[in-house]
Amino acid sequence: MNAKIRMWFEDRIPFNREKTAETTKELLNEPIPKHMKNWFYALGVTPLILFCFMVVTGIMLTFYYIPSPEKAFDSVRYITEEVSMGFWIRGIHRWASNLMVIAIFLHVIRVFFTRGYRKPRELNWILGILMLGATFTLCFTGYSLVNNQLSYWASTVGTNMIKEIPLIGPSVLALLRGGENVTANTLTRFYNLHILIMPALLFVLIGLHMLLVRLHGVAKLEDDDKEETYPFFPEHFYHGLVIMFLLLTLISALTVILPPGLGEPADPTVTPAHIKPEWYFFAVYSLLKFIPLQAGIILIMALVIAATFWPFIDEWIRKKKPNLKTHYVVGSLTIIIFLFFTVYEILVH
Template identity: 55%
Template sequence: MKITEWLRERFPIDYEKFIEINEKIFIKEPIPNHMKKWFYCAGATPLILFLLQVVTGALLTFYFVPSPEMAYESVRHITQDVRLGFWVRGLHRWGANLMIIALLLHMTRVFFTRAYRRPRELNWMVGVLLFLTTLTFSFTGYSLTYNQLSYWATTVGTNMIGSVPLIGHTALMFLRGGEEVTANTLTRFFTIHIWFLPPIMLILITIHIIILRLHGVSEPEGFEKGYYSFYPHHFYKIVIITLFLLSFMSTLTIILPPGLGEPANPAITPQHIKPEWYFFPVYRFLKLVPLNVGIMTVAMFLLGMLFWPFIDPLLGKSEETRRRLAFAVGGLTLLVTVALTVWETVVL
């Protein structure tokens, strides 16, 4: 008996129907013509990077030990002793950075094409939650290296969280496992990073894709109307993007390999403490205003970003007025974000 016949006898399903459904959902999925432009394919890039993060992160957990005594040494062991360890760690590090950049580009494109409008409001909100979850991933992951910069960046970051009105102290105690950054903090960050956040991310991605499939991709103005099949054109485009990302991250890992820094020392405060670049705008802004005012302003901004699809219709009666005001808000946000990032980058 052939293996295919053996399997069909054990799994008596209608294979022709299965193939037909598979072709309808994947192979012949209609893709709008504007998706032939590479810029409009940015939505798949964060998903590809997330899958690469899952693979490289799983490999790193085989060697990483989440304890103050062994965390730094295990990272050193991965980087210097384990075969291809520096490469896997480099892919994970640069993948995290590129995922944030890809999400920012995708959200910028969605905002300026106003693809968040009815009936896609919920998908924009899920996208914002995905972005915030990615930032949380990066914050908790960066802290696990347990060198001087990551230790004190964790201290400063959790202090800022502790300044949030009403829930700040509770959140700080939950994250740190006490008043200070200790072994409990490292264990909790590791648990959040590999157990709490991945399921949340997967649920949000699933919801995002389901809503996308139900409503279809929003088609911007100025493009020829029409569709083409997912396979082979779009499929090969995703394959090319995946290979490019792997090559680009590998190149970055070789040219700019992941460093180690000095082991964490709670008794010595570094002269200059800075978070990772994606937190520069918030970090610089909080230096310019009183802390409580800054925290409240950032919270209001995030709420505004989350509920923007419902704010947009209130900007004016005419579509042209709403479009111009939305562009003004988006442009000003980009300008301020870039300015604060550059400012924090060049200032010691």
């Protein structure tokens, strides 16, 4: 009987067992450079794990969240205070998003300083920068959905900055807000961006990123072409599992120690004394206090474009001066400036 059922399915779903087994074996035995045993070099899997945490908890939050100005804040309060384990689910979602930003930052820094973006991996670097931008957008829209006083005015100030983008700024602002001001249309659009568009985009970007890693293999260290390797399974696979359990433990602890707050309901008629974005925007927010807004936006756009196409810029510089370690200087200065403006913003207010 079982054989007949199996044959019935095999007739309708062509399935080559030998080829599948061969492919699976090839994937499990994929050679991983020995330096990937170092935890710092294994950061690539961390954003993926955190993103999965965000997706699972985000789906749970949609069961109760109501994306309307009148009910959004109360629905978040209901999740936090009345839903069983609601504060934990919301805390996991929030802390996973913060740690995902940190993980991508660290991964980008690691790839930058080891020149893991060098030929033929330039496209993977570009995908990484796009993932960072999509993560920022995901976090910004999610923060705005709480619809408390700080998130409402932070989204107002944040979207006002978009207006200063040359040529397309006003059109993009109108598209995001659904009008001239932050209204119910804005909340609905941010909700759709947060639960549909950005997650779908991240799934595509992560999929392409992993595909290119699979095709090119994990980048070896620049000065060690003969580095030893080890198979993906079981050691590297277990490495990922350990990271997953450590992250879940850390996020759970952070949720208990520093649970997500509520604040005051959004009031468009009362501007808070201090409007602050989330910490990962502190550097940009602080920088724009020192220079004219439009000039600052243009500068930031230029830096983002330069970062996106850095592999090609670096290659051009190395052709001119092969011994010049430009990436060390550029990377170190970028980190110092980012930390300076971030710490400055924390200390000022």
